[in-house]
């Protein structure tokens with residue numbers, strides 16, 4: 001079966017302030033539809049860099065990146081934008097909500113992106129369904145400033161889900177939340193994999209990581225499998 | 239088609255949300271651009287007004303554009319009579335004979351020697367008549383000034399007489415020079431010529447008649463018989479000197495044809511397509527021995543001439559307006575860059591959810607273009623309102639007709655200026671918006 005996501009020897013060097021630094025030196029990763037993967041790793045180990053390549057924010061310097069078996073590591077920006085819209089949903093540590101828009105409008109912005117067009121009524125139905133899915137449909141009209149951190153992050157998750165993408169990417173989505181709210185958000189994300197979505201979750205929290213089907217650690221620019229015994233709490237806290 | 243309209247609709251929603259979230263900024267941009275666009279509009283409107291005023295002046299005093307002018311000199315005996323005979327009863331060609339006449343008491347100095355305008359004596363500003371080539375100047379320890387003809391007249395036997403220019407017409411000149419009737423009626427060329435000549439005077443002459451009590455007796459330079467004219471109407475002919483118009487045939491009822499050659503030749507106005515009469519006239523005159531090269535028919539091409547004259551002035555003022563506009567562009571650019579800087583996260587986020595960068599750049603550009611259009615609308619509104627106000631205050635106080643419409647050229651110039659400024663001010667922010675790297679902004 002062709003994997004949904006397939007990274008094959010992906011490398012990335014970032015031009016630092018002084019000299020170029022190799023962040024990824026040969027990442028191999030395969031994720032099937034419906035699978036969830038946690039990525040652990042020290043701060044600065046390149047987890048966000050990896051997600052930005054998977055999410056087509058950035059391109060790898062070397063190696064192959066395939067979706068459905070198609071190499072997309074060199075596609076033009078126009079096609080990358082279309083893929084981001086159709087295939088990916090993103091959640092970040094910071095919520096990135098637009099403060100001049102209501103919760104519903106913030107979710108709708110993923111639909112109002114110049115990629116296809118839905119009439120207002122259908123848009124509204126999708127937005128409300130997504131807000132329902134994360135349990136805050138009753139807050140649709142509120143501006144971000146009126147929402148708690150957990151509620152804001154759930155708006156962001158609804159925004160990631162509203163196009164029903166096949167791949168969810170979450171970069172430390174609970175980093176700014178207390179434990180209880182964090183758990184809620186992780187549960188919502190995990191729930192989405194039951195509908196056949198793939199999830200890559202970058203986290204520092206072992207409790208969150210172990211809810212995923214597979215746990216990996218990014219170290220020295222490559223990914224390694226992790227099991228519970230190998231896990232040392234001190235490392236995760238870094 | 240569907241993709242395009244989806245993009246367009248998305249752009250409208252995103253742009254609308256952006257403008258609504260930043261009303262003050264939009265207003266500030268409009269304010270910073272307003273003076274520049276207004277300057278462009280005003281310069282264009284002013285240039286257009288000056289053009290129209292100059293054109294109206296030339297239309298009245300020379301002829302409408304396209305009218306062909308041919309001068310028949312009185313040098314060759316019989317040439318004028320031949321010209322008058324050829325032009326008689328025609329409507330596509332009119333001959334005008336100009337001479338000087340005095341109406342009033344015989345044997346006295348006229349109140350306006352030389353046919354000068356009457357208000358020059360009052361010592362008021364001389365802005366219209368000016369010190370033309372013919373104006374006599376007097377110079378003493380107080381400096382130079384035009385000869386005060388009123389004083390001169392007071393020193394000689396006081397006479398109740400007015401000197402004016404007499405234009406005798408072979409036919410209706412109005413199709414060539416659109417004089418405006420002020421009262422009474424214009425000369426009627428369809429009637430049998432009357433024995434006592436009817437004259438139509440211009441505004442300046444009418445002023446003279448109203449001011450001085452003059453007997454209705456008219457003497458014409460070089461003619462011994464006097465006539466008693468009837469004033470049948472008053473026209474505005476744009477001429478500052480007192481002038482009267484009459485029918486040539488009525489004039490000839492009391493002026494012997496032999497004295498015609500004492501007058502100033504026949505100025506002939508030909509309609510643009512009056513070639514037949516032109517041929518006949520030329521053939522007859524050449525037959526009388528007038529050299530053919532003297533009989534050129536030169537078309538009036540005032541519009542082009544005026545535009546050429548005013549082009550440099552217009553360019554200079556447009557240059558100044560352009561500088562003011564440039565300052566406005568700097569303002570809008572400043573606001574635009576600040577806005578993009580503030581919206582870095584929004585744009586990165588929009589790109590992350592799949593909005594194409596070209597769409598984002600387009601939205602930024604569209605917002606400033608829209609600002610430019612709003613500004614143009616405001617500037618055009620203010621300028622046309624100002625034109626109305628100034629026109630109603632000044633109407634009747636200047637010889638230039640100010641009841642003009644707001645010239646469309648100025649409106650177009652304003653819209654172009656607004657759009658260009660929007661483009662200049664929005665381009666760099668738009669490119670910046672398109673270049674925002676998602677990865678850097680969204681990294682946690």
Ligand SMILES: Nc1ncnc2c1ncn2[C@@H]1O[C@H](COP(=O)(O)OP(=O)(O)O)[C@@H](O)[C@H]1O
Nearest residue numbers: 014015016042043044045046047048049678681
């Ligand atoms: N835009 C950039 N240019 C150069 N180096 C960068 C840039 N962004 C991050 N880095 C560096 O790349 C490394 C990996 O960063 P990142 O992927 O954000 O790590 P993580 O998400 O695991 O904390 C860090 O050392 C960071 O300093």
Ligand SMILES: [Mg+2]
Nearest residue numbers: 047048681682
């Ligand atoms: Mg990170």
